[in-house]
Amino acid sequence: MRFKNGYxxxxxxxxCTSSPTLLAGDFYNQSKQGWFWHxxxxxxxxxxxxxxxxxxxxxxxEQPPQDEKVVIDAQWLKDNxxxxxxxxxxxxxxxxxxxxxxxxRVMLDMSSKFANSTxxxxxxxxxxxxxxxxxxxxxxxxxxFKRDLLKAQKPVIEKISKQAGLWFxxxxxxxxxxKQLPIIKILEEQYGLNxxxxxxxxxxxxxxPQNKTVxxxxxxxxxxxxxxxTPTTYLVSNDASKFEIVSxxxxxxxxxxxxxxxxxxxxxxxxxxxxxxxQSVKGTNVLNNGNIAxxxxxxxxxxxxxxxxxxxxxxxxxxxGTPFSPINVRAN
Numbered sequence: 001m002r003f004k005n006g007y008x009x010x011x012x013x014x015x016c017t018s019s020p021t022l023l024a025g026d027f028y029n030q031s032k033q034g035w036f037w038h039x040x041x042x043x044x045x046x047x048x049x050x051x052x053x054x055x056x057x058x059x060x061x062e063q064p065p066q067d068e069k070v071v072i073d074a075q076w077l078k079d080n081x082x083x084x085x086x087x088x089x090x091x092x093x094x095x096x097x098x099x100x101x102x103x104x105r106v107m108l109d110m111s112s113k114f115a116n117s118t119x120x121x122x123x124x125x126x127x128x129x130x131x132x133x134x135x136x137x138x139x140x141x142x143x144x145f146k147r148d149l150l151k152a153q154k155p156v157i158e159k160i161s162k163q164a165g166l167w168f169x170x171x172x173x174x175x176x177x178x179k180q181l182p183i184i185k186i187l188e189e190q191y192g193l194n195x196x197x198x199x200x201x202x203x204x205x206x207x208x209p210q211n212k213t214v215x216x217x218x219x220x221x222x223x224x225x226x227x228x229x230t231p232t233t234y235l236v237s238n239d240a241s242k243f244e245i246v247s248x249x250x251x252x253x254x255x256x257x258x259x260x261x262x263x264x265x266x267x268x269x270x271x272x273x274x275x276x277x278x279q280s281v282k283g284t285n286v287l288n289n290g291n292i293a294x295x296x297x298x299x300x301x302x303x304x305x306x307x308x309x310x311x312x313x314x315x316x317x318x319x320x321g322t323p324f325s326p327i328n329v330r331a332n
Contacts (some may be wrong), residue, residue: 160235168197171201187260232247232248246263
């Protein structure tokens with residue numbers, strides 16, 4: 001029994017020395033915790049810096065994009081005015097009509113600005129590009145131009161008359177043939193063109209000389225020349241191997257003259273210079289030596305094409321002025 005008591009006191013002493021809590025006398029002060037005084041370690045709080053490392057629910061890539069501005073320029077108007085018009089036609093609400101006509105208003109203002117700038121450009125910087133140098137538009141200069149043109153046409157058409165003549169297809173009951181006859185008479189009398197009158201119905205017109213009239217009895221000539229309307233006029237070579245239609249129906253004198261000259265040039269009955277001399281719109285010889293070529297590195301520079309064209313253009317036949325270059329002026 002002594003051994004047992006000694007063992008018991010030794011065990012108690014071991015427990016007491018191994019528990020600082022019991023030695024400190026706090027055991028009885030913690031009665032609320034009960035006999036189960038062992039506690040689980042408290043969970044450490046998350047450090048604020050670690051919280052910052054946790055990704056947010058919305059990434060930067062998912063942020064809504066910035067709303068960009070759209071410039072209402074000429075390209076935008078070209079692409080969108082048809083769409084706005086169709087929307088307004090399909091659903092003509094105030095909003096749809098307003099959008100269409102607002103876009104149209106901007107387009108018209110841009111067009112006016114472009115037109116005014118173009119007028120100023122031609123007046124101050126690039127008169128040599130004006131179409132006036134090809135055909136006048138001022139009435140007093142245009143009248144002179146037309147008189148000069150008629151004067152230049154006479155020797156050219158007289159030269160054509162030595163290579164070919166006119167075949168005039170008519171019918172005796174055709175009222176339009178009567179209107180065309182005076183113009184055919186002018187070509188015959190003023191330019192010396194021989195005219196053969198071909199009757200398609202066997203009848204005659206009193207003002208047409210009978211010795212210059214033939215009758216297409218079986219319609220063979222009309223079929224060969226594909227005549228479907230009266231009057232019809234052809235330019236036919238003297239040996240009848242070449243022919244070209246000049247007019248189908250009634251035509252004015254200038255129109256017939258132009259067609260005569262074009263046909264004669266096609267068959268080389270007149271030279272290139274003769275052909276150019278009687279054109280109602282003068283050429284500028286820009287493409288006489290082939291197309292304009294520009295270095296690839298310069299193609300997007302606005303002034304390069306303008307300068308290349310100016311170097312080629314020829315205004316020596318301008319109907320409104322004589323070309324002048326200050327470098328040709330000699331000092332006295």
